[in-house]
Amino acid sequence: MRRVRPESGDPVPRKLLVLGAASTLLYLAVTYLSHSFRYGEGHAARPLLQVLGLFVLAWIGYALALRMMFSASLSVRGSNATENAEPRRWILVLGYSVVFRLILVASAPIQEIDYYRYLWDGRSLLHGINPYRYAPAEIECVNLRSTPDPMLEKASRLSRESISLNTIFQRVHHREVPTIYPPLSQAVFALAAWLVPPEAPVWAHVLVLKAILIAFDLGVVVALAALLARVGLPASWSLAYGWCPLALKEVANAGHLDAIAVCLSVLSAFFLVGVGPRGEESRRLRSAVLGVALLGLSTLAKSYPLVLAPLVCSFLAARLRWRATLGAAAFALVLVIGYAPFLMNPNRFAHVETGHSPWSGLATFLARWQKNDFLFMLAHENLRPPSDDQPDRWFVTLPGELRQAVHDQVARPLVKVLGVPNADPAFVLTQLVMGSILLIIVLGWCVAVVRRPDETTLLRGMALVLVWGWLLSATPHPWYLMWSLPFLLFTGRRSWFLLTVTAFVYYLRFWMEYQALEFGPGAVESALARFDYEVVWVEYLPVLMWVMYEKMQTQSRRSGDQLPSEGRNTGAESSAGTGIS
Numbered sequence: 001m002r003r004v005r006p007e008s009g010d011p012v013p014r015k016l017l018v019l020g021a022a023s024t025l026l027y028l029a030v031t032y033l034s035h036s037f038r039y040g041e042g043h044a045a046r047p048l049l050q051v052l053g054l055f056v057l058a059w060i061g062y063a064l065a066l067r068m069m070f071s072a073s074l075s076v077r078g079s080n081a082t083e084n085a086e087p088r089r090w091i092l093v094l095g096y097s098v099v100f101r102l103i104l105v106a107s108a109p110i111q112e113i114d115y116y117r118y119l120w121d122g123r124s125l126l127h128g129i130n131p132y133r134y135a136p137a138e139i140e141c142v143n144l145r146s147t148p149d150p151m152l153e154k155a156s157r158l159s160r161e162s163i164s165l166n167t168i169f170q171r172v173h174h175r176e177v178p179t180i181y182p183p184l185s186q187a188v189f190a191l192a193a194w195l196v197p198p199e200a201p202v203w204a205h206v207l208v209l210k211a212i213l214i215a216f217d218l219g220v221v222v223a224l225a226a227l228l229a230r231v232g233l234p235a236s237w238s239l240a241y242g243w244c245p246l247a248l249k250e251v252a253n254a255g256h257l258d259a260i261a262v263c264l265s266v267l268s269a270f271f272l273v274g275v276g277p278r279g280e281e282s283r284r285l286r287s288a289v290l291g292v293a294l295l296g297l298s299t300l301a302k303s304y305p306l307v308l309a310p311l312v313c314s315f316l317a318a319r320l321r322w323r324a325t326l327g328a329a330a331f332a333l334v335l336v337i338g339y340a341p342f343l344m345n346p347n348r349f350a351h352v353e354t355g356h357s358p359w360s361g362l363a364t365f366l367a368r369w370q371k372n373d374f375l376f377m378l379a380h381e382n383l384r385p386p387s388d389d390q391p392d393r394w395f396v397t398l399p400g401e402l403r404q405a406v407h408d409q410v411a412r413p414l415v416k417v418l419g420v421p422n423a424d425p426a427f428v429l430t431q432l433v434m435g436s437i438l439l440i441i442v443l444g445w446c447v448a449v450v451r452r453p454d455e456t457t458l459l460r461g462m463a464l465v466l467v468w469g470w471l472l473s474a475t476p477h478p479w480y481l482m483w484s485l486p487f488l489l490f491t492g493r494r495s496w497f498l499l500t501v502t503a504f505v506y507y508l509r510f511w512m513e514y515q516a517l518e519f520g521p522g523a524v525e526s527a528l529a530r531f532d533y534e535v536v537w538v539e540y541l542p543v544l545m546w547v548m549y550e551k552m553q554t555q556s557r558r559s560g561d562q563l564p565s566e567g568r569n570t571g572a573e574s575s576a577g578t579g580i581s
Helices: 012-034 048-075 081-104 114-126 136-140 150-159 163-170 183-195 202-230 235-242 245-253 258-272 281-301 304-342 360-368 375-383 400-418 425-451 455-471 478-483 485-490 495-519 521-556 572-577
Strands: none
Touching: 012 048, 012 081, 012 245, 048 081, 048 235, 048 245, 048 495, 081 202, 081 235, 081 245, 114 150, 114 163, 114 183, 114 202, 136 150, 150 163, 163 202, 183 202, 183 258, 183 281, 183 304, 202 235, 202 245, 202 258, 202 485, 235 485, 245 258, 245 478, 245 495, 258 281, 258 304, 258 455, 258 478, 258 485, 281 304, 304 425, 304 455, 375 400, 375 425, 375 521, 400 425, 425 455, 455 478, 455 485, 455 495, 478 485, 478 495, 485 495, 495 521
16 A cells, blocks of 8 residues: 655544554454354354454544544644645545455455355356245255246256355255345346356355455445535545444455445435535436436345435425426336346246245345344334243333233234234234334434435435434344445434444354353353343443433534534534534
C-alpha cells in the first residue's frame, strides 16, 4: 500500500496508519486461527473465544478510528485543511479496507456453512436445474422413487458428478427446505460455479465465491463514500463500513451473500438523493428510475429491501408527484423480470406439481425459524400458552388464562387461514405482531419523508427501518445487521454502532453448546436455553438502553446539536449534525 505522508496540520493519517497496521496483525491472527475450524471436527477444541477476543480488539481499534475521524472533521471546520486532509484519509480508509479483506479471503469460514448452499444452488442453475424446485433431501432420495422426475434425476446425477460436488451437496444444511435466496444471488452463485471446474477441490470453489462477494463488499465502501460526498459529508467516513469487524467477519471470512444486496441498496440511495427538489426534470427522473431499479435489483439479491419500497415511493411522490409512478413501475418491472425465468418455462425452470414455488423456502423460514432473537423472544414467550413441559420465564407478565385464550381463539385460527401446517401458532402470531410494529415504523417514516422530503430524512428513515426490522426479527443473525450498517451514519446516534460488537455475542451460543457436548443431550439443551433466554440480554439490552439515553439527551437539548434529519448540510455543518463525533 502506498505510504501516505501526512501534513503537520492533520495527524489523522498517521494515526490511521497505526490503527490500520494493528488491525492488520489482528486479522492475520484470525486467519491463522480460522484453520482450526474444520467441518464436523473438534468442536470443543475450536479456538472460538480467542477468535472472538481478536474481533473485539479489532472493534476497539475501529471505534477509535471512527471517533478520531468524526472529531477531526469538527476540528478542521471552516479551515482550508479539509480539502487537503480528506484525500489522504480516504486513500487510507480504502487501502486498509482492501488489505483486511485480502487477508481474510484466505481464512477458513468460522462457524459458517451457508456457502455450501450457495455453491450447490449455483451449480444447479448452471446445469439448467431450478434451485427452487427441490430440497436437497428430495434429491438425496431420488433412488427411492418409482417414477422419478427427469429434472430430479438430473440433479441427483449432478450431486455425484465429482467428489467435490458431492461433498458440497452433502454439507448443505436445512436439507428439507428448498433454497430461500432470490434470483440475482442465484446468478452470482452460478457465475462462481462457471469459474470453477466441478472436479476442483472444495476450497477452490469457496475461494472463488468469497472473492466475488468481497468485490461487492468493497463496492459498498466505494458507493458509501460517493453517497457521503453527495450529501456533503466526508467520503472517508465510509470507514464506518470498510473497517467494521462485523462486516469483515461475515463477508470476507464467512462468505455471506448479503454484500450483494447491501452494495445495490447503497447505490440505490446514491441515485435517490440525486432527485433534488429543483433541477433539470429529465435528470431528476433518470436518477429516480435508476435508484428504484437498483432497489429492485437489491431485492432480487436479498428480500429485505422490500421494506424500503414504501419509504422510497413516498419520498419520490413528494419530490416528483405523479412522475413517481414511473419509479414504482421500474421497481415492479425489475422484480417481474428477475423471477420470470423461474416461472414461465415449465420445461426448464418453473416448478411442477411435484416441486416447490420460488417462495416456499422463504415461507418456511418466516414461519418456523427462530434464533438469537430478543424482542421477538420476549413477545413470543408472552404469547405462548402455559405448558407443563416448559415453565414460564421470569419476564412473562401476561396471565396464563389470557395467553391460552389468545392461543385458542386467535393464533390457531390464524395458522389455518394462512395455511402454515405444523407451525407453532404462538410463533406465527408473534411474527404478525412484530411485522405490524415494523409496518407502523415504515408508515411513520413514509409520513416523515412526505412532510420533509430531503435526503437526510430519507437516509435516516432507511437506516432506522432496517435496524428496527433486524431487532424485531425472529432471526437477527449478525450478518443481517449489515443491511443497515452503511446507513447508521445518518441516524444521529452513536449507540447503534455498539450493535456491531455486541452482535458477536451470537457466537457464544456455539461455544456454550460445544462445551456441553461431553455431558450429554440434556446439558446441551440446558446450555442453549441459557443462551436463548439469558445471554441474549447482554447482546441487546445495553444497546437499547443507550439508544433511549441518547434520545432523551437529544430531546433535552434540542436547541443544541442538530441531527442530519434537519436538512441537508455541507462540509463541517453536517459533521457537527450527526451527533456521532
